[in-house]
Amino acid sequence: MKKLHLAATTALILAPLAASAETLSLYNWGDYINPAVLEAFTEETGIEVTLDSYGSNEEMLAKIQAGATGYDIVFPSVHMHDIMFQLGLLAKTHIGKAPGFENIDPQFVRAKTDPDAEYCLPYAWGNVGIVYNKALAGDIKSWADFFALGAEGKKITLLDDLRETIGIGLIVNGNSVNSTDPDEVEAAADYIIDHIAGVTAFTYDSVPQVISGDVAAAHWYVGANLYVSENPDTIGYIIPEEGATMYQEDICVLESAPNKEAAQKFLEFYLKPEIAAMNVEQQMNGTPNKPAQALIPEAIAANETIYPSQDVMDKLQIFEDLGRDLQLYNSEWTRIKTAQ
Template sequence: MKRMLTRLAGVASILLLTTQMASADGKLSLYNWGDYINPELIDAFSKEYKVDVTLDTYSTNEEMLARIQAGASGYDLVWPSVHMHDIMQKLGLLQAAHPNQMPGWENIDKAALRSHEDPQGDYCLPYAWGAVGILYNKKLIPDLKSWRQFFDYAKANPGKVTMLDDLRETLGVGLIMTGSSVNSRNPEEIEKAEAFIMQQKPNIGAFRYDVIPLVTSGDIAAGHYYVGGVLNVLQNPDLLGFVIPEEGATMYQEDVCLLEGAPNSENAELFMQFLMRPENAAKNSERLTNGVVNTAAVSLLPDNLKTNPSINPSPEVRAKLQIFEDLGKDLRVYTRAWDRIKTN
């Protein structure tokens, strides 16, 4: 009888938990990169669980971190890049959400557990990855393949290319072009990368993010940009192209992390589970045109995404992609170099 009562109590607890999860009334506050989630998913989650979801956006990891450190409160989930995930975890800004214990974790590609601080996925959920290459106008540059070609075009047509307003990404290109790792801690190598970018600067129209309309209109011929621009390429393939340069490129991966002190942690964890559903991961990838970390979602993608060499590059191309690491105090060398590039 005691065993039976224990079992019944356990069943009752499970039923109660299920009922609570199915009607998780309340709120959820997301702080994400701009245009980095399919809004249909937010609407679907809100309707399914009767949760009022709000979304604020940021442009860089540094902007997000500065706001959180300055005391911005009320946010539940953030989407840091892997190296920023490591930084925030070391700073005590995150709490363990244990996505590795949630339903759907079995679908997550364990190769996406790139965080040095969170190698088992106790804190954050791998979200999406992609390369950072060049979006270009085919009428102005019919066949773009390399960074060298990108910079040669800029030299012949000053002001007609842009690079990202991001110290790691743009100095990363300089490091690639001078034969060093994008995570170099060697001041001499960073100095060479700085000199390379400074040499190109007179021909660079701007350091900026909002380049898609400019490339589409032909106001600029090419822009250093994220693989998410492939969405526009697919919509206008005769006009636009995206390439991972043959010299190599950076790659990114963002994770979904629960902030320490999140006011709606239960709904946040529920949203993580929601994102792990294969159909939702596939729907998100279709909108973002990113590489997916959900292995069960791959078969649900349309063929033009599964076979796209920018979204799912060959092993040879992937071998030339470098992801940023947390540089700790050595980041100051990059910051000083970037300040000189921007002000001189």
């Protein structure tokens, strides 16, 4: 009996140590997950989570391709999901067959290389529009209004992202953001260059400047609604009338992940409606998890810049992998940057 008692006591002591030794390393866009989600995951599983951030798909891919090790999970946009699959960087998870995957709206299984969600889990979606200072910008409604501010001598900023920024020109000109027509891509870049006088920076760090009034308006993500909710009298967010881009990120496990079992647990954990809803409450973007939508606060669910009407959704375009044709955009991006 004494030996059994000792063994049981040892097991009790070692169990928490074993749990705390298991870790999970996320590599995600800056501030793109509610810390409460990670805390809940650790509380449920005992797995400690570390988080590093990146500013663009290209930055993340370059780091992984350069041999960065230790990361388990990344959050690529759909077109980057396709690219990473083709490069052999993603691990098969069979998440599409996991209990709870029926919660995912099928329209968000978008990656062309992963039609059955054998690799990645749809994570979040949203749009990229304009966050503006109400006193400086007034009641703006369009990309034309946005660039008119710059023409008036007021400061505006654009995202430091070649697809997003050239995408504005393509949208305004009535073309696809996935165009591979050299004339269309050149014309889109011309549109940006023709309106570049008021652009003070290509940056992701615009919102504090809009709040302070240093910048009148900025090209930014729907997550700006988080700041709008905190500063409703100062700033606003719109989806421009001409249309905008739509983004979607997926949760993918890297083939090089050192903690694949922990990564699999995280994907399955994120299938829970209450967890997806917890993330939306802080992130203020769309979730592919259908039951989660009933758990989202009314102020978010009723916000038409977060959950747009169908006619607005029809004006939102999502990026696709352009393969070698991306060089068209690289060349025009260099021209835009040197024109500033």
